[in-house]
Amino acid sequence: MSPDRLAVRKTYKLYVNGAFPRSESGRTYEVADAKGAFLANAAWASRKDARDAVVAARGAFAKWSGATAYNRGQVLYRVAEVMEGRHAQFCEEVAAGEGLSSSRARAAVDAAIDRWVWYAGWTDKLGALLGGANPVAGPYFDFSLPEPTGVVAVLAPQRSSLLGLVSVLAPVLTGGNTAVVVTSRARPLPAVTLGEVLATSDVPAGVANLLTGDAAEIGPWLAEHDDVDAIDLTGAPADRAMELERLAAGSIKRVVRPPAEEPDWSADPGLTRLTPFLETKTVWHPIGL
Amino acid sequence: MTHVLDPRAPAAAIPPRREPPAPYRDVTRSDAAFRAFLHGLPGVDQVGAEARVGVLGTRSIKTTAKAWAIDTAISMVDLTTLEGADTPGKVRSLAAKARRPDPGDPTTPQVAAVCVYGDLAGVAREALAGTGIHVAAVATAFPSGRASREVKLADVRDAVANGADEIDMVIDRGAFLSGRHLDVFDEIVAVKQACGDAHLKVILETGELVTLDNVRRASWLAMLAGGDFIKTSTGKVSPAATLPVCLVMMEAVRDFRAATGRQVGVKPAGGIRTTKDAVKHLVLVNEVAGPDWLSPDWFRFGASSLLNDLLLQRQKLRTGHYSGPDHVSVD
Secondary structure, X not given: OOOOOOOOOOEOOOEEOOEOOOOOOOOEEEEXXXXXXXXXXXXXXXXXXXXHHHHHHHHHHHHHHHOOHHHHHHHHHHHXXXXXXXXXXXXXXXHHHHOOOHHHHHHHHHHHHHXXXXXXXXXXXXXXXXXXXXXXXXOEEEEEEEEEOOEEEEEOOOOOOOHHHHHHHHHHHHOOOEEEEEOXXXXXXXXXXXXXXXXXXXXXOOOEEEEOOOHHHHHHHHHHOOOOOEEEOOOOOHHHHHHHHHHHHOOOOEEEOOXXXXXXXXXXXXXXOOHHHEEEEEEEEEOOO | OOOOOOOOHHHHOOOOOOOOOOOOXXXXXXXXHHHHHHHOOOOOOHHHHHHHHHHHOOOOOOHHHHHHHHHHHHHOEEEEOOOOOOOHHHHHHHHHHHHOOOOOOXXXXXXXXXXXXXXXXXXXXXXXXXXXXXXXXXXXOOOOOOOOHHHHHHHHHHHHHOOOOEEEEEOOHHHHHOOOHHHHHHHHHHHHHHHOOOEEEEEOOHHHOOOHHHHHHHHHHHHHOOOOEEEOOOOOOOOOOOHHHHHHHHHHHHHHXXXXXXXXXXXOEOOOOOHHHHHHHHHHHHHHHOHHHOXXXXXXXXXXXXXXXXXXXXXXXXXXXXXXXHHOOOO
């Protein structure tokens, strides 16, 4: 950049219902890099933004859960494609936010993109692995099918701003759920860019909603919300997790408890993050002649 | 000659024109005089009206005021179903919802009325017996109003006979827009007569009137002819109830009462879906016409999905957390 060019100061917005609104509260906060230097302003989501995001996610649920597994896989793969095109930008943001060397940042971004591809492959295989025909003692066909839980609130990891985020968001979408994600508070920029990727990669509006802000502030509202079917507390503040779980019990939500320590997200996730957001439906069908 | 169902009807159906209330007794003496009067009403500054509702819309209504507004709005709802696919069963379930909008909370107020097509008014009347909830029926060839006067009057008489105590009529927009104001006036007078004791709401269908000036003229016309309520829209035409239109109508009823002493109600209908919209309307009522109109006797919301949003907001206030569409009935 030539010294006489004015810097373009950025104030990012939320990603809700396929659009990029400002926070309803009008609040923003400053995002600093790992060394404390100013990077950009991010929108500071309020409880009403969370409410709007839940409405959007509920509205998008029928279409996304009703899409064929094959189609969902294609869409998720498309996310990986579009992310690949933004590779350099993601590397820069991850390196700045997490204070990583450029090679380690690149490894994290590669792993995040690969994770979308990995989950994209899972969409049409879950039925065979988690469901199937059950042997029963009677003249019936008996099938079990995994079905999405519904609207899932996700408190994304606080430290791993991209790989961690993708590792909690992608499995939710893979099963056919829709998501309301509260991103890392201190490191939200890769999530903002991911929102721009999702907006341009065939993911229907409302399926994934990204709120930059404070999980401790919005978390309780999402945990108590009657129209949220499950909550992933991975990024919840350690001392608030129990309280959030108790709030979630009021509407009998599925709860994924936070790990004691933020895990190594580069490890193979297996199905551990897919199955909590799937319900098993079993159908009995009489055998005719 | 237009087609007439009853060949003896024309002879009997030309009574002397009913006079509007003082001081406007002479404005209907001829078409020209009436047009001169309506076009002599002060013009509406559209930009100013939009700015005014914009400012009023930013009022922050919170906590106890919000709780009051939600309960007031619920008690003002005309719970409406006007579909070709309506059945007696659907009307009965709507009536059940009108009596007890939120079965989980008996402190929730009842709605003001149930609004149906005339042939189902009897079903609604039976289902609402003894509750004090009114039965409103749309009539006069709703929603287009394109039928001969005899058919329209027969429609009204039929709805009243079926048990409707409020009639929502549509004006002949074609006649109004082409300047035949007295035709519209006479028709409202005739419908009012056919209503008997039933309240008459006059639907202006503001979405087809094009300008706010026309909304003001139609409002005055309907009030002079004896309408008990003026109503924005059928809900079948977009745009339906907008805040600027409601502003003009609130001004009209305010000015009409100041001039004649008779109070007329207002009913915005169609397009009001959220609690926020409803609260904005209540602010407008209070600021433009005054608190006298803040009662179900003088202000109604014609709506179906609005009620569910009001109930969700009410549940949020009561429980302290957000509710969801699984906690209200599907209509």
